[in-house]
Amino acid sequence: MASSDEKPSGVLPYGAGAQPPGDPMTVQQHMVDKGAQMVQSLKPIKQMQQHVCTFAMYSHDMSRQIETHHYVHRLTQDFLQCAVYDSDDARAHLIGVEYIVSDRIFEDLSPEEQKLWHSHAYEIKSGLWINPEVPELMQKPELQNLTKTYGKFWCTWQVDRGDPLPLGAPALMVSPNLGMVKREVVTKRDNKYGIESEKLKQSRMEIAEPEWINPRADYWKQAGKGFAIDIEETEMKKIAPFP
Template sequence: MASTDKSPDPTPAKGPDPTPGKPMSVGQHVIDKSAMMVQSLDPIKQMSQHVCSFAIYSHDMSRQIETHHYCSRLHQNFIQCAVYDSDESKARLLGVEYIVPADVFEAFPPEEQKLWHSHAYEIKSGLLVNPRVPEVVAMPELENLAQTYGKFWCTWQVDRGILNCVSLSLV
């Protein structure tokens, strides 16, 4: 998969807080807490699964980042995920991934198929896991996911502090 970031420069060392901008003010915290009390956030509450993997930039295999997918199902094997850089409360949204079953992928034209990646290797190699879920519970789902394809839109290259890239290849 292609990315708009073609820079051969090495990844910079991470500082104490690589997020651009000023820290949130007390007033902003009050606004956020107040909004949480009156807003439903129902779409977020649909997220029912957390999977963790590593992503590799297709044009620069030396760049690997940990990714945490928070997923909700639209159908049995049609899944949408918000992808973060960690599972901590201050995690940064890296992008969005859609996951489809093989029959949907195979119906795509060849130009579109090039933008998708198989999940078979990620799962068979042990790169994709369900954190804190017992293996006996996780294995049937992982076997199911091994037969799916994903398309990832990267919005933030946290390893470089760059917002707005296009796509990241997941291994």
């Protein structure tokens, strides 16, 4: 069993979605945070301009399906980076990071690297990918471009299995495909935002399918295998003594 698939032992018995262990913040800590917020730029955070809600599955165990909230920072037309949370609540858990590249960049990656990425066309056209509260008409031009992109999503905190802290190795996530997301999971999300994924699917039929989806992406579809990480002890590279 790979490290990223092992259930950690000896952890505190907090339930899935519970806050991590620790005392509540003090008034002084709140004051420090507020003061810092007033004088610091926080420039990278302020570049997150979009909120995307969708679903992901673990590469090594597709029976585990989670709702994910991606806060998107676009660096160029061809590259986006996302902080991924388990909800859009103020006390949400930061559970990972996703990088998104255009098809042009993806085609320049090595074949081995491409296996770690997933396509977005089905996720978008099926209505699973949404921008909460943003009118569908406003989203359409952006969605047409995103259907041609590929993502690499590493989950660093497996809250769905009840981990009270980010434990163990990160896990590679994959995009849902071919109606694999459990109906009850989608219905819960749809009810929260007052949408119907099936209606979105119908309205997105006009979005053109990419002319080419590289078969090295969504590797599990061709190989029937996922990826999991093992943590191994290794010799350190020594720092040369200073003169």
